[in-house]
Amino acid sequence: PLVYNGRVYLYTGHDEDGSTYFTMKDWRVWSSADMVNWTDHGSPLSVSSFSWAKSDAWAGQAIYRNGKFYWYVPTTNRSTGRMAIGVAVSDSPTGPFRDALGHPLVENGEIDPTVYIDDNGQAYLYWGNPNLWYVKLNSDMTSYSGSPTKVNLTTSGFGSRSGDANRPTLFEEGPWFYKRGSLYYMVFAAKCCSEFIAYSTSSSPTGPWTYRGTIMSTQGSSFTNHPGIVDFNGGSYFFYHNGALPGGGGFTRSVAVEKFSYNSDGTIPTINMTTTGAPQVGTLNPYVRQEAETIAWESGVETEPSSEGGMNVGFIENGDYIKVKGVAFGTGATSFSARVASGGSGGKIEVRRDGATGTLMGTCDVPGTGGWQNWTTVSCSVTGASGTHDLYLRFTGGSSYLMNVNWWQFTGNGGPTTSPSPTPPASP
Structure with missing residues (x-):
């Protein structure tokens, strides 16, 4: 999700009909002014938008800066066969988007970028599975300073996983990084498979992190889940995915959203999937097109x-x-x-x-x-x-x-x- 100019724009992956794997060829955009009626803006970005990519239009995030929209996505590099992070740019939140670089922004075989611009203007790109990495993006949003830094995944920072010596913490994938007040949040998909959604917080954009617990437990007939959190029109909203639609499952997923309120200390309450979703904000005007x-x-x-x-x-x-x-x-x-x-x-x-x-x-x-x-x-x-x-x-x-x-x-x-x-x- 991305809030811009009085609307929530939702940037999604797209499981192909009847898929039996993560078969994903393009990304899609939707938007809403009321959280219940969503406008389909189609597919303004696909694997074929990147000349260097061959497959796998997986989970990305878009952000607005200086009149442009930047969409960070993981896809498979044709020449190396590894997952890489590309960045596309547009003058409109609904595209069309074009490859900003003609090559990957970063590439280390890991996925799921999340991006945030701090109050001082410094932008950060986090990504990773099985590790968690970050770089400081330059103000052009298409280059970075320094080298990618690997986060020290500690059990105090990201919870304890039992039974897997190679992955002692709960962090799995799908990070969602943002700031609220003076607190930084790292929300993530935890402990495959099936995943649940957990989170950690820090007083610094680069940690150290403190594990805060579960937001959404394992549920919803999809063995994966990814989070996205925004504030809109005075409310806070938690986006996730499940397999709840007819024919849905772990490879044929749908996006859902719930409204929630932060606790007074900034912690996030437990949120469960519902079939009702978020309440409507206002009404829809039938007297305009x-x-x-x-x-x-x-x-x-x-x-x-x-x-x-x-x-x-x-x-x-x-x-x-x-x-x-x-x-x-x-x-x-x-x-x-x-x-x-x-x-x-x-x-x-x-x-x-x-x-x-x-x-x-x-x-x-x-x-x-x-x-x-x-x-x-x-x-x-x-x-x-x-x-x-x-x-x-x-x-x-x-x-x-x-x-x-x-x-x-x-x-x-x-x-x-x-x-x-x-x-x-x-x-x-």
């Missing part, structure tokens, strides 16, 4: 790059639906419009309230447009769209793919009763 790929929950649909920029929702079949949470209709909407395309015979968009089979507020007919990227706008009247409700767009029609949807918007009498943050326009 909302990307169809802004979703709280979906069934059956996928996303793809759109000819009109950004992403669109596609591969829609009869009975599929999209849920958008906490939509503030205010005094009432009178019509619904959607940007659609269909290379088939089209179908219908049912505009429903509070459930996939909830109150039907309106139905929009979608015609065939002669191509899956031949876009047109359809509109229909709606009734009963007032107050704040969860919105369900349910798609119906024939037995094959029905339509693509790029964006939607309501029009109405008075607009929302609150002032939520609209989804930003899609990146070019």
